[in-house]
Each structure stands twice: as C-alpha cells, then as structure tokens.
Amino acid sequence: MKMKRKYITALSTVIGTSLLLAACGGGSTPTNSGSTTTPGAASPAAAAKKADGPKLNFRLAETHPADYPTTLGDKKFAELVNQASDGRIKIDVFPASQLGEEKAVIEQVQLGAIEFTRVSTGALGGFNKQYEVFSLPYIFDNDNHQWKFLESEQGTKLLDSLESSRMKGLAYYSSGARHFYSKKPIKSIADLKGLKIRVIQNKVNIDLMNALGANATPMPYGDVFNALQTGVIDAAENNYPSYFSSNHFQQAKNLILDQHQRVPEVLLISKVAWDKLSADDKALIKKAALESVKTQKAEWDKFEKDSEAKVKAAGVTITDVSDLKPWQDAVKPVIEKYRNDYKETLEAIEKARK
Structure with missing residues (x-):
C-alpha cells in the first residue's frame, strides 16, 4: 500500500507540473484573446506585424529652437514618415540641442545611439572631407544657383558619400547666405x-x-x-x-x-539604423525626407524675412x-x-x- 501511495503521489506531481507548464505557455504556442492556434503556426497578430514590419521609435537631434525652419522641416519629415507607415514608425524631434551640440550628435549618430539628425554641412566637413567644399566662399551666386547644384546628380552623389562616414544623407535643407x-x-x-x-x-x-x-x-x-x-x-x-x-x-x-x-543643411540617418531597415522602409523614409524639403524651404523664406x-x-x-x-x-x-x-x-x- 505504501509503494502504491508513493507511485500515485509521484504521478500527480508530474501531471501537475505538465499542466503548469502548459498554462505558462511552455508547452504550446500562446493564444491571443482566447483564440486557439495551431502549434508551430504564427498567430494572426504576429502575421500582421510581420507583414507591416516592426514598430520603430527613433530620435532626431536638432540644434535650433522648436520654431526654427529646420526644426519645422524635421517635424514635417517625422509627420510624413508616421503617416506613410500608418503610425508604425515614430520619430521624436528633440530641438534646442537637447541631445547635444552638432559635433557630439554626429558622433552619436555614427555609433547608432541617435538615429537621425539635421546638421550644417559645415559641421559635416570634420567627418567627411568632401563636405568642406560648402565652406568655400562665394562658390554660389545665389540660392537658385545653389539649389540647381544640390538637386543635380553631383549633389545626390555627395549625400550618398556620407555612407563612408557611417551616415546616410537623406535630403538638403535651405540655410540662406x-x-x-x-x-x-x-x-x-x-x-x-x-x-x-x-x-x-x-x-x-x-x-x-x-x-x-x-x-x-x-x-x-x-x-x-x-x-x-x-x-x-x-x-x-x-x-x-x-x-x-x-x-x-x-x-x-x-x-x-x-x-x-x-552652407546648406543635411537631414541624415545613422547607417547603423539605415542598414537595419527593410527596403520598403528605406524608400518610405527617403521619400518623406525629400517631400519635407518643400515645407522647410517655405518656412525658411518666411522666417528669414x-x-x-x-x-x-x-x-x-x-x-x-x-x-x-x-x-x-x-x-x-x-x-x-x-x-x-x-x-x-x-x-x-x-x-x-x-
């Protein structure tokens, strides 16, 4: 009888442990809202998330105040990204050097600690020699001349050259004379x-x-x-x-x-962050950056006057x-x-x- 009782006790312990593991999700795929899921298959929510891509939260560092034209351009960019991704990608803009001065921010962007920033091409010269060209005096006659160059093949090539400095140039912003x-x-x-x-x-x-x-x-x-x-x-x-x-x-x-x-401004993303994005998200972000230029230029002209x-x-x-x-x-x-x-x-x- 004693042996029988010991056997029953041990069996009860094994069954109880198995039930506990099942309740904690250790022995089968977890369910959502009480729905059943075939073991090994993705849940409907997981499948939808996979189709849309992961939710992403990024930071954008800005030197200037909240109402400054480049900051308004940053905010328009963030808004366009949020809209195009149906709220899946959120970019928070931090104006007034909250995340640091330009040089320190660029270093953090290179490391991937900060995902986005807007900086002067003058500051970029210390990280990518080709950007020192914008510091040369009187190479542009006026703003129209400058934008003809920035929107040319060579202007785009300069943006792309930032990849060698662990950054990805997305768009130029206006900064006047x-x-x-x-x-x-x-x-x-x-x-x-x-x-x-x-x-x-x-x-x-x-x-x-x-x-x-x-x-x-x-x-x-x-x-x-x-x-x-x-x-x-x-x-x-x-x-x-x-x-x-x-x-x-x-x-x-x-x-x-x-x-x-x-000396134009550049909106850019860390190459660390860029390389982790899907092809669709890269295209979405690049398009939003270029579309935000129109808003930034209009705000610049108004603010300058x-x-x-x-x-x-x-x-x-x-x-x-x-x-x-x-x-x-x-x-x-x-x-x-x-x-x-x-x-x-x-x-x-x-x-x-x-």
Whole structure:
C-alpha cells in the first residue's frame, strides 16, 4: 500500500507540473484573446506585424529652437514618415540641442545611439572631407544657383558619400547666405582685420578668416552668445534666422551683408539604423525626407524675412554690400588652395551656374 501511495503521489506531481507548464505557455504556442492556434503556426497578430514590419521609435537631434525652419522641416519629415507607415514608425524631434551640440550628435549618430539628425554641412566637413567644399566662399551666386547644384546628380552623389562616414544623407535643407556680425561697426573688409571671429571648426573656415585678416576662433554654436557677451570673441557669422533666434543680435549689433558663404543643411540617418531597415522602409523614409524639403524651404523664406524685420526693429546697424568683387578677390587664394581637392564638385557647381 505504501509503494502504491508513493507511485500515485509521484504521478500527480508530474501531471501537475505538465499542466503548469502548459498554462505558462511552455508547452504550446500562446493564444491571443482566447483564440486557439495551431502549434508551430504564427498567430494572426504576429502575421500582421510581420507583414507591416516592426514598430520603430527613433530620435532626431536638432540644434535650433522648436520654431526654427529646420526644426519645422524635421517635424514635417517625422509627420510624413508616421503617416506613410500608418503610425508604425515614430520619430521624436528633440530641438534646442537637447541631445547635444552638432559635433557630439554626429558622433552619436555614427555609433547608432541617435538615429537621425539635421546638421550644417559645415559641421559635416570634420567627418567627411568632401563636405568642406560648402565652406568655400562665394562658390554660389545665389540660392537658385545653389539649389540647381544640390538637386543635380553631383549633389545626390555627395549625400550618398556620407555612407563612408557611417551616415546616410537623406535630403538638403535651405540655410540662406551667411554674413558677419560684430560688437563694433563693420563697414568693409578692413574692419574685420584682427577680429576674433567664431567659426565652425574646419580648415576651410580657418583659411577664410585668415584671408580676410581676421582670427578664426572655432567653438560650438551654443557657446557663441556667452563668448560675445564676455569678449572671448569679437564677432561671429551666420544667416539672418540664426542671428535672430540665437539672440546674438543683442550682443553684436553690427551686421554686414557680405554673403560670404551659402552652407546648406543635411537631414541624415545613422547607417547603423539605415542598414537595419527593410527596403520598403528605406524608400518610405527617403521619400518623406525629400517631400519635407518643400515645407522647410517655405518656412525658411518666411522666417528669414521676419528675422530681418525684427533685428532692424531692435536697432541693429545693417550694412549692405553693393559690390562683392573686393570680397571675392580677397578670398580667391582660398578657393585655389582647395580646387584640386574638390575639382569634381566645383566643376558641377560651375555647370549649375550656366
């Protein structure tokens, strides 16, 4: 009898354990909402998820404020991606350098820690030498000339070249012309002599300042206001919207419209993130990026006019440059120094001029 009771107890334990495993899903395919599933077959929900692709949540780092034209372009891009994927792909935009300054963000994008960013091609020059071409002065006559090049085969080739730097260029954004602004009056090239001017850190910008008789002072964009305020630098250079939105006009109330550079922006994705996407998702994201350009350009034009009006109202002294030839002549040695390095791109820019 004792042996019989021991056998019954052991059998009960085995049966109980088997039932527990089954209840926990250890012995069969789990069910959804009480439905039954054939062992080894995907559930309806899993099949639908596989057909549509995985849900993805990405971050996009932006240096400028929430209402800045590039940020509005970023948001339009995120909105278009969300719509095209029926909500499956979500991109959160983080403006105002919440995820870091441009250089640090680019490094994080290369590692895949941040998936998307919008950066100046000036900043990209430190990571991909071909992008330093945009820092060359007076290579574009105007915005139309610049966009003819950016939308050309060579412009697209430059975007694709970022893959060698562990990034994927998606689209260009507008950034207008850059001008000098200073704490002291500047009416001509001569007034730049000896000034400590903040620049984006790349060799071309440093050579440009030397050609104009100024002292290049590389520093992050977010440090410029305090540097102007404390006298660490005497001047800086940027476009109208950045000059206004950064409040630099409060510290440097003299602006000269010399148009020395037209440095476009780039919307890009980490190659780590890009390589994990399906072909359909890559096409969806690329299309959304290109469609967002129209919104960004329109917002840029509007913001540029508004910024100009507001800095004028704030008492900024604005000097127009009616004859750019002396400026162009002064910086020709810079272009010639780098011509062989960017020969193909400069030829394409010249072609776009015609």
